[in-house]
Amino acid sequence: MFEPNTLRYLDEALVILDQGFQGLPEFTPATQPEPLRAVLREIAQRMQDNFPYPHPLYAGQMLKPPHPVARLAYMLALYINPNNHALDGGRASSAMEKEAVANIAHMFGYTTHLGHLCTSGTIANLEALWVARQARAQGLVLASEQAHYTHARMCEVLQLPFKSVAVDAAGCMDMNALEDALKHESAGTVVATLGTTALGAVDPLHEIMQLRERYGFRVHVDAAYGGYFTLADNLDGRTHAAFEAMARADSIVVDPHKHGLQPYGCGCVLLRNPSEGRFYKHESPYTYFTSAELHLGEISLECSRPGAAAVALWATQQLLPMVPGGEFARGLEASRRTALALHRHLANSARYLAGPAPELDIVVWTMAAPGRQAASRRAQAVFDGAAQRQLHLALLRVPNQLAAAWWPRLARDAETVTALRSCLMKPEHAEWLPRIIERLDNTAAREPLSA
């Protein structure tokens, strides 16, 4: 599962890296190898206490293994350990970050941009909302009820007024509810989620853009999860139209550490208008003293950042260019196809109650039962039973309104319904789907229908 034989390419590359520093006097760090080896072996034991995230039978939460080239590039860069806060801390990796970020901006159709990598989608969204506040000081921040909770929380941090907007039965922002809010209150920013965390639902950004013409507000796109699906050729028409509208958004967040095959610690924030870099202006007596040009530390809320993350992303983009029709795009298409196939299976079986057809690659369902309580109990039992069969799924608590729309015949003896949820993020899930379904069906068959 771990492809250990690729490690020899790291050895080979380290020799080349070392050649760049040959002029220096000989220096060998005094590391004792044996104690180090003992600690590593202990870690290998302890890390066995994990779900098998890289394996295709792990089909639960949003966990996609980094590409081997990302892992190796990250490790290789660690021998320099660059800090992309300032050019002093990492010239090569800063240049690679700018190239990698420009590629992402290009993928979304931005013709101008300012952007950088950061720790996570959370920090990237904080930064985008902070820039929004600096750019137009007043007005509500509106995001859907299914938006990531970080938006409400970061509005508290930034002391911005926040309000959530109702969703439709598909979990997308309801345009009537949005227009209602816009009529009655002054909105500063509308956050559109392209790929919600729970369902992979895509807010109709193209329709939000039409409302922007009438009401005037800033548009921030949280595509932390779903952004890369802009490359996929098998989306529904409305979903595709939402992705096409991204080029007109004021800011975009995408997480290369979710669908972009990167190790954790890799989020990305993009601003369409480079002049918004002015909001970051500050004086610092201790950094920047050797470089005259604007660099990454001057357009970021965070200071020290791993240059290794930029190197890993750059490496992955070299191997798997983010272009329609390319291998990377085909991987996303496979995920979406697999999700549709699983959804079809669930919808055609009397054992299950399928949720809405997936817009991206997340599938949600519960178990057939007379009422919500029994369905929830059975979903929990299937979750546990599947794990015993080495199939790892996730659970989701479906709120009343969505549960009523999806499963109207379930007796409403509880406020919410526990559902099963599967993020089919690995291209290999396509090939493994028959085995996933077999394990799921076998588990479900053992749960009495009348539980």
Ligand SMILES: *Cc1c(COP(=O)(O)O)cnc(C)c1O
């Ligand atoms: C995951 C996610 C976030 C938060 O990103 P982190 O990288 O986990 O901090 C924000 N928004 C959406 C839509 C997400 O899916």
